[in-house]
Amino acid sequence: MADAPCRILCTGDLHLGRYPSRTQSRDRTWAVDHVWEDTVSYAVQQAVDVVVLTGDVVDEQNKRYEALGPIQRGLRRLEEAGIPVVAVAGNHDFDALPRLAEMVEAEHFHLLGRGGEWSTTTVTPEGRSPVQFVGWSFRKAHAQDSPVESFPEEHLRDDGPTVGVLHADLNAPESVYAPVSLDALRQCPVSAWLLGHIHAPSLRDDRSPPVLYPGSLQPLDPSETGPHGPWRVEVAPDGDGTATQATQLPRATLRYEHLNVSVDAIKEEGAVEAAVTDAMRDRLRTACEEGPTPQRLVCRLTLTGRTSAHRAVCDLAETWPGKLEVPVAESTAVVEAATARTRPALDLERIAEGTDPPAVLAQLLLAVRDGEEDEHAQDAWAAIKEACSAVQNSPAYDPLPDADALSPDQETLADMVQRQGLLLLDELRSQTDAVPHE
Known part of the structure; x- marks a missing residue:
């Protein structure tokens, strides 16, 4: 023909x-x-x-x-x-x-x-x-x-x-x-x-x-x-x-995937591990449905969400690479890297009612979250931006032709402040709780 x-x-x-x-x-x-x-x-x-x-x-x-x-x-x-x-x-x-x-x-x-x-x-x-x-x-x-x-x-x-x-x-x-x-x-x-x-x-x-x-x-x-x-x-x-x-024709024996796993509101360490292994297993099964089964799925994990198990999530993420394996039939999903971008589950409104350092930090985080521009928040923003500028203007970045483009926008900066602020607040509260009371 x-x-x-x-x-x-x-x-x-x-x-x-x-x-x-x-x-x-x-x-x-x-x-x-x-x-x-x-x-x-x-x-x-x-x-x-x-x-x-x-x-x-x-x-x-x-x-x-x-x-x-x-x-x-x-x-x-x-x-x-x-x-x-x-x-x-x-x-x-x-x-x-x-x-x-x-x-x-x-x-x-x-x-x-x-x-x-x-x-x-x-x-x-x-x-x-x-x-x-x-x-x-x-x-x-x-x-x-x-x-x-x-x-x-x-x-x-x-x-x-x-x-x-x-x-x-x-x-x-x-x-x-x-x-x-x-x-x-x-x-x-x-x-x-x-x-x-x-x-x-x-x-x-x-x-x-x-x-x-x-x-x-x-x-x-x-x-x-x-x-x-x-x-x-x-x-x-x-x-x-x-x-x-x-x-x-997806015939490769190997497949890389970036998986975002939400552990929002999960409280138990075992439930965090279950959420991760379920996500890996589901992704491998989906890959198998798309064509010949890849024999190895190499996963880069990012964990997100607010959870009271935040500290446990951080510890687990350090142990999974090269260790956590999830078999499905004749294929295996493995962890290549894991990043915990979770936040502690904290009641900011209740913590902000006090006058101690955790309360002051909680008040600031609420102002950032709600977009308030009171004097306290303005001072904090000025200090944050000055610190970012000092890093960006350091000699280490001089060889980069577009160093100015590395500056985070306001939304990204606010998200960083919220995330790091919650981690600091969680640490402050853990230290306060660890101090014996008379």
């Missing part, structure tokens, strides 16, 4: 040679090369028409040696299955990937855009629509100019779909990593853009042509939250245009 779509399996930013950080384990299952092997197996099982790699295949710190074996094995399996591979080099592997391309024994491996010059190749799957790929590669670690300025529109075929492959920084004009704008990409006569450089998977524009960052195949640090894995992209002629569909 001539108009059957070309089936593309796309991924970017493998960084072969790196191991995901802060996993609380050194199991090889989390290694990038293991997920690459799984992706190759999936491509062969599904008999896709082409595999596309959008740059940074090799990590900067392990230029060749750790990456060569996995790439060779993967390319050999794909070649044996008759599946070509199209790739571009990114800022991390601008020199390593061309060398690897010369070293690997794979006739079906097409590295586009060598030396910063656009080039093309056409894939013609049996019984499906041929697709032309046009790509550009980094020739050195930095590229301040937009590669789209030299896009070879005149060299493109007009008898079928064209897919652009590029490692670039989207809508970041000051970037030194091939800055491109969404508008410039949309003006190029292609059916889809497959981009590398950003590790977070995202379909930036689902209009024609769609612009896709497939993201890293396996997340590499706790900032790369959510599902990861290759994308299946189907491209086919559709009347006078091209129909393109993109679907994420």
Whole structure:
């Protein structure tokens, strides 16, 4: 069937040679090369028409040696299955990937855009629509100019779909990593853009042509939250245009998540632990429902709310990282970091009725909370802002070009005052209670 779509399996930013950080384990299952092997197996099982790699295949710190074996094995399996591979080099592997391309024994491996010059190749799957790929590669670690300025529109075929492959920084004009704008990409006569450089998977524009960052195949640090894995992209002629569909395949064995857990009004230490483990368990179950089960969910916890168990929460948060594990079937959720942003559950109105230091502090906190501007509150605000300015104007911040932008706004500052004030009030009251009375 001539108009059957070309089936593309796309991924970017493998960084072969790196191991995901802060996993609380050194199991090889989390290694990038293991997920690459799984992706190759999936491509062969599904008999896709082409595999596309959008740059940074090799990590900067392990230029060749750790990456060569996995790439060779993967390319050999794909070649044996008759599946070509199209790739571009990114800022991390601008020199390593061309060398690897010369070293690997794979006739079906097409590295586009060598030396910063656009080039093309056409894939013609049996019984499906041929697709032309046009790509550009980094020739050195930095590229301040937009590669789209030299896009070879005149060299493109007009008898079928064209897919652009590029490692670039989207809508970041000051970037030194091939800055491109969404508008410039949309003006190029292609059916889809497959981009590398950003590790977070995202379909930036689902209009024609769609612009896709497939993201890293396996997340590499706790900032790369959510599902990861290759994308299946189907491209086919559709009347006078091209129909393109993109679907994420969350096949990564590892997943990072930031969990906010409210322990508001919880009074018992055991109930706090139960709330945390329930949240981890629920998040892991949800991840399992979204696709193939991640074998490890690495959680960064933030605990919030007002609770009389505040002190216990702070102590527990220090003990959980690397220790608390929650199994669900054959998967495990673990704690990588935990932060207690809870507040003591204190009756400010009652405490403020006195004349001792806790009462004075409670009166101030009530004034801050209610936005009152009496003389006492004004003096306190002046002292707080002076202290903040002293920190901001210290020599340690001189190298920062936008130090002024670090100043918190009034709302943020009020929240900090409330939170720290409640902690101080709780400490003052604990010290008062500890003093023996005659």
